[in-house]
Structure formats: structure tokens, C-alpha cells
Amino acid sequence: MVNRRDLDPDASPQAAYGARLRRLREERGLSQVELGSQAEYSGTHISQVENARKLPTLRFSKRMDVVLEAGDTFEREWREMTQASLLEGFPEYVEHEGRAAELRLFDIGIVTGLLQTPEYAQAVAYGDVRRGTITRDQADEVVAFLAERQAALMRPRPPTVMVVMDESCIRRQVGGPGIMGTQLDRLLEFAEQPNTVLQIATFDIGERRALYLPVNLLTLPDMTVIAYEESQSRGHLERDSTAVWPLLTAYHQLQTEALSHSASVAMIQEVRKDYP
Missing domain, CATH: 3.30.870.10 (Endonuclease Chain A)
Structure with missing residues (x-):
């Protein structure tokens, strides 16, 4: 847990995404390495997303939804984060x-x-x-x-x-x-x-x-x-x-x-x- 740090979900959409990812991972008793292995990512990658140091991608979000049985939660959060930077329409x-x-x-x-x-x-x-x-x-x-x-x-x-x-x-x-x-x-x-x-x-x-x-x-x-x-x-x-x-x-x-x-x-x- 060397890379673990507290996150304020209200700080940014990216922090909220990371906090949710950490919570669902821990609820399922998975380490960052174990989750990464199941989703075809490294444990370091999981850590960086959880700590809001790396932006999730659509592919990453879809894999998290599947592995963590989260429906389309992470995909929706990714789209909301991304669309906030885009022009109307x-x-x-x-x-x-x-x-x-x-x-x-x-x-x-x-x-x-x-x-x-x-x-x-x-x-x-x-x-x-x-x-x-x-x-x-x-x-x-x-x-x-x-x-x-x-x-x-x-x-x-x-x-x-x-x-x-x-x-x-x-x-x-x-x-x-x-x-x-x-x-x-x-x-x-x-x-x-x-x-x-x-x-x-x-x-x-x-x-x-x-x-x-x-x-x-x-x-x-x-x-x-x-x-x-x-x-x-x-x-x-x-x-x-x-x-x-x-x-x-x-x-x-x-x-x-x-x-x-x-x-x-x-x-x-x-x-x-x-x-x-």
C-alpha cells in the first residue's frame, strides 16, 4: 500500500472515479495487482488511476465494469469526465x-x-x-x-x-x-x-x-x-x-x-x- 493516499471524491471527476475504483476493488478483496491481472493492466496502472495520477480510457473503463461487475458505471463516469471538456453538441x-x-x-x-x-x-x-x-x-x-x-x-x-x-x-x-x-x-x-x-x-x-x-x-x-x-x-x-x-x-x-x-x-x- 505504498502508493495509497486519501482521495477527496469531490476534488474532481477524476478523483471521484479513482475513489470508486478503489472502493469496489477492496470490497471484492482484490489487490491492485490482482485487479490489473484480471483486467489485463499492471498493478501500477491501477494505482495511478485510483490516485488520479493517470486518466482512465474507454477501454480501461469497460474492463473495470466487467471485472468488478459494475454494470456500465465506469464507462458512464468516463464519458461524463470526457464530455465536460467538449463543445456543446x-x-x-x-x-x-x-x-x-x-x-x-x-x-x-x-x-x-x-x-x-x-x-x-x-x-x-x-x-x-x-x-x-x-x-x-x-x-x-x-x-x-x-x-x-x-x-x-x-x-x-x-x-x-x-x-x-x-x-x-x-x-x-x-x-x-x-x-x-x-x-x-x-x-x-x-x-x-x-x-x-x-x-x-x-x-x-x-x-x-x-x-x-x-x-x-x-x-x-x-x-x-x-x-x-x-x-x-x-x-x-x-x-x-x-x-x-x-x-x-x-x-x-x-x-x-x-x-x-x-x-x-x-x-x-x-x-x-x-x-x-
Whole structure:
């Protein structure tokens, strides 16, 4: 019990999670090592989560629910912790994203989240920490949540993913040359997949660029299309077809003006030469 310390469940959602984990573990007479062994984690990992030194992930939470026979308690707590750092409408959007048949994504300035490497995502999140808009813990939650979103798309029958990125996404260096080089490699790997389309909306499109804010469009299994848009401080999930269809039309127009898939790959390869 060297690592044991008292926790105030009211101190933070992470502390409440850790306190519950410790209580249920001890009620079942399990040591941290024993619980870790049953859940396929180390005892040290269990200790760090219990003491609020390490953020739990969705996978970890689901394993705790199974091993400790806690229903969906830890999964719900994880979602509440994570969603506290997200914009309005985004948690609901993510629920649909994980089961969508087709995704159409458009981003400006920053590589779209689902294609970010962990290092790139962390650099973006820690930039927000330096600006004082979120805490370090919240940044870690955002990065962990992004990893869970990415994993949810790795299915036996993956969705079709169409991505249009403004040229600024590949020109703007994030996290230093090494991180940016690896991120560009990730884009090239994505472009090689049979279920993907990647296009660059070049600077010279000018006023012909049909969208001026990031937008995500999802085609659900029942062929319903929903849209998610966000500004700097707000997010909005749109279901009404009268609002969604103009966005879908604008996306199609944007694809027409953007470089082809092969030309986009060639541009990324050219930009990649600037990095070690």
C-alpha cells in the first residue's frame, strides 16, 4: 500500500472515479495487482488511476465494469469526465460517428482530428493549455478521447471516409518538424486505404471555396444525413434536412473545386520533403 493516499471524491471527476475504483476493488478483496491481472493492466496502472495520477480510457473503463461487475458505471463516469471538456453538441455527434456508414469531413488550419497522430493531437491540445483555455488534465482527456474515436472506426467493415482539407492544414507546422513530418506520413497512409478519399482545397480556389468553417457530415446506416459544425466556442449538431442538405451540396461543390485524390497525395508528398 505504498502508493495509497486519501482521495477527496469531490476534488474532481477524476478523483471521484479513482475513489470508486478503489472502493469496489477492496470490497471484492482484490489487490491492485490482482485487479490489473484480471483486467489485463499492471498493478501500477491501477494505482495511478485510483490516485488520479493517470486518466482512465474507454477501454480501461469497460474492463473495470466487467471485472468488478459494475454494470456500465465506469464507462458512464468516463464519458461524463470526457464530455465536460467538449463543445456543446459534440458528445452526441460522436455517438453517431462511431456507427456511421460514411463520413465527409472538412477542416481548416489543423489536420482533421480523426487523422491526427497522438503527438500532433497532443501538440494542439497543449497549445490550448498554454493559452489558458483548458487545463493540462482536460487536454489529456481530449487526446485520450480522440484516440477512442479513431479506434471506433477500425471495424470489420469500416465506413467510407471522405476528407477535404484546406491547404493550410498541411502547410501549417504543428509541434515541430518531427511531429509534422510524421503527421504528413499518416495522411499518406490514410490515402492508401480502399475506403478513403483525401483532397486538398488549395489556396488558389479563393472565393470558390464553398465552406468557410469546419463541418462534419455523417451518413447513418438508415441513410439519414446529419451535420456537425463548430466555431471557436460553440458546436451544433444539425438533424433537420432543410439545414443539412445545403451543407451537403456545399461539400460536393468543394470536392469539385479541390484537387483530385492523386493530385492531393502528390502535394502532400512534396510538402513532406521539407521535414526530416
